Every structure is written in C-alpha cells, then in structure tokens.
Amino acid sequence: MCITNEENWNVVKDKKVWGVSEMYKNTIAKVEKGDMLLIYEMGITGKEPKPQYIRGLYEVTSDVNRDGKKIFGTHPNRPNETYPLRVKLKEIEVFKSPILFKPLVGDLEFIKNKKQWSGSLRRAMVPLSEKDFNTIRNGK
Template identity: 35%
Template structure:
C-alpha cells in the first residue's frame, strides 16, 4: 500500500468531497499510473484569500489538510469537465482520475504549517512549498498517520 499527498485548492476540494474523485493534470499521467486500489491519500488545500464584507478586509484561509480517502479504482482517463481549472493552467481538465472512498473528512481542516517540523517528507522546513507543488506525491506511512491523527 502506498500513501499519497494530493495538492488542491478549496474549490476542487468541494468537488473531491462531493464526487469522491481525484484528478491530476495531463502532465502527471505517470503518477496516476502508479496509484492502486487500497492506497491512501490525504488532500491538502492551498492558502487562499477569502473576500469578506466591505470594510473588513480579506480573510486568509491557511493551507490545510482537509481529509483522507482510500483509492478504490485503477487510474482512468476522463476528459469531461469536473474540476475548477486555476487560471494559470489554461484549459486543463485533470483527465487522469481515480475514484475515492472517504476515510476521514475533517470537520475543521488541519492547518498545515504547524505540521511541517514533524513531517519527514518535507526535507527543507523553511522552503517547504516546493515539496507540495506537484499534483500528488508519495509520503511515508508515518506522515500519513500523523496528519490523520490531527484531524477531528
């Protein structure tokens, strides 16, 4: 069994949570080919600015892990629009997908920055964003368990 760390945004997190599907960009086909049913995946959502009512400024939603899933299908290709494409990614539809079964959806997402000192897959603790820029990456079981244990 392999443990995965998947990077997303809050819009796509809602789609993942509702549809139980994870998708990666065309350039990441080789990663999805390594994923197998029974693997586990945690979904990270990037920091995001949330506009609030006039005069109150913007609220910053911190980077966080929102939930954990079991992968229940082989990877497959589906180009039907499903995910919200970030502006910088053009017409990407995240066509390489797997079906998921929820293990734990965190009531409150687990803030990511406080986890960094304890996560072994993050080698550079000060320049940590480089470790999570890819759509998904393999992580040690210990890191998966640590994240899972912090979620409510």
C-alpha cells in the same frame, strides 16, 4: 497526499473523484486500489491568504481512468485543463475540524527545506512514508 485548492476540494468531496493533468501521469500511475489519499487544500484563494489544511481522507476504489469531462475548476495558467487522469474515491473521513498543516512541517520527513516548505507541495500529488502519513493523520 493530493494537493488542491478550495474549489477542487469541493469537487473531490462532492463527486468522490481525484484527477491530475497529463504531466503527473507517472505519479498517479503508482496509485492503486486500496491506497489512502489525504487531501491538502492550498491556503491561497484570490488575494486573501488563508491557512493550509488537510481536509479529508479517502480510499482509492478504481484503477486510473481517463475522462476529459470538465468537473474541476480551471487552472490559472491552463484554462483548458480538465485533469483527465482520475481515480474514484470512497470517503473515509472528512475532518470536521480540518488539520492545520503548518504546525506539522517540522515533523515531516518529505519536507527537506523547513523554511521554504511550500516548495515541497508544488505538484499534484506527494507520496508519503507511513510515518509522514501518520504524523499528518494524527495532526501531530
């Protein structure tokens, strides 16, 4: 599962590419062609809180490539970040009604602390078990 903000979700949707910073090179190195990626949009934009959603499902169609061209939005603490480690994607489905994430937390195995669950998502990517993937994908 890929964790992003609203601005970069739009980049993923428009350009069919996912990128991470160097600090996540070991995580993205495990991604292979054919893997399925769910896109999670964080719920905070500026000062207006909004719900967290799963926005879409994509298939990885390339090996990890390095590209420093700036296409993603700026990280608040790292203004020069370009998320250069990237994979190309094929859209499987952009959900017309995004999947609300919070109601799923109690059923997700990768989230150990159900009260402070957002801590489990403070990284660029989260590997999911098949069970968690299906729980999210099915929205229940």
